[in-house]
Amino acid sequence: MATEEIRKKVQELRKEIRHHSYLYYVKDAPEITDYEFDHLYRQLVDLEKEYPELVTPDSPTQRVGGKASDDFGKVRFRKPMLSLANAFSADELRDFDRRVKEGLGVNSVEYITELKIDGLSMNLIYENGSLVQGLTRGDGRVGEDVTANVKTIHTIPLYIENAPPYMEVRGEVYMPRKSFIALNEERDEAGLMPFANCRNAAAGSLRQLDPHVTASRNLAFFAYALGDMQGLEIHSQEELLKQLEAFHFQVNPNYRKWDSIEGVIKGVNEWEVKRHDLGYDTDGMVIKVNDFAQQNQLGATVKDPKWAMAYKYPPEEVETKVERIIVTMGRTGVLTPSADLTPVHLAGTTVKRATLHNMDFIHEKDIRVGDHVMIYKAGEIIPEISTVLKNKRTGKEEIFEMPKTCPICGEPVHRIEGEAAYRCTNPNCGGVVREKLIHFASRDAMDIEGMGPSVVDSLL
Ligand SMILES: [Zn+2]
Structure with missing residues (x-):
């Protein structure tokens, strides 16, 4: 039987591990070495092995290994995940602005713009701070249960301190370009068909029966909305994004507040070029009325909310x-x-x-x-x-x-x-030997400075 002292030790270890993995994965600013982190993790694993009654589903040791339901069970949302109406030009954004002002009977409105990440929408359900369910968007009313797989994503907290009793966090699961390129190279080498883009790769990785496969794909998550919730008072989109950050979610840092639609249009144009330098794919910009009271006043049509728009960038071909x-x-x-x-x-x-x-x-x-x-x-x-x-x-x-x-x-x-x-x-093919040597000397392997393809060629 675990004594009170051991229970306390387990709690402390979990808190410490959560803190350091947040610094590592979300903030990209670790304070301890991987070695020290592994040591903390090992202590927790050992204690949980000795006292299995202390293992909880939200323990940091439980990211990989839970069973995926073999048919990805269907679950109905408490609040539907609405899609957004699309805009393709500045004039369509000006029309949207006019409708918003008319609807509210005001002369100026505050907007928030956020990058539209090209991934998969996800609804994460937290009860008393613990992640209990992860659902894909599905048709917007009924989603698929992919809990075991989303738990492997390190930027999704398994436990949130000071969380309300019930909360649904919504956002986008995406595959960073670096992971996508590595994955397709691996598939080429294995003689498998490549994924067409980051979004397809993320979708394919999330719908895996074996969570170990999902874990190996290096997916990530940006949070940007709340679904149903109890016990939280939030008044604007800006406040919501700050609250999500405080809950240790990764929030895309490129959001911005504007006091006019002309400002929004400026931001949209600016990011059409700048977005190519990001480490993940974006296909547009989301524009939302900042104030929640105004959002409620505007309401929604059958299909989409009247207080938001998705501006789509044309595909570059x-x-x-x-x-x-x-x-x-x-x-x-x-x-x-x-x-x-x-x-x-x-x-x-x-x-x-x-x-x-x-x-x-x-x-x-x-x-x-x-x-x-x-x-x-x-x-x-x-x-x-x-x-x-x-x-x-x-x-x-x-x-x-x-x-x-x-x-x-x-x-x-x-x-x-x-x-x-x-x-x-x-096995003695000069081509294979050459590629093996280049790989051996490369940054991802032995990292031998100066030993690039031309040096390898001279050597051969
Ligand atoms: Zn050959």
């Missing part, structure tokens, strides 16, 4: 031409086709190459050398071909075929049963 298709080698011998493109400007950079992933991808889209294509940035970093402009074909386009022999060593190339990838299986 440009036309270019596939000059040729080349094959590069990865460190496991996988041959990856890429398209050399006529250089073109896209979302702030000049693009000359797009990844084609594998032969299945090329066949599915029917990409040929000489084709005119539309390209966009997946995860807003790596260019991808979205569509082939088949009406622009002249008949001179050439179908690409994977070489039968390795372009580096000349040994036969094999396609492994059930995989999309082609590999050079020669």
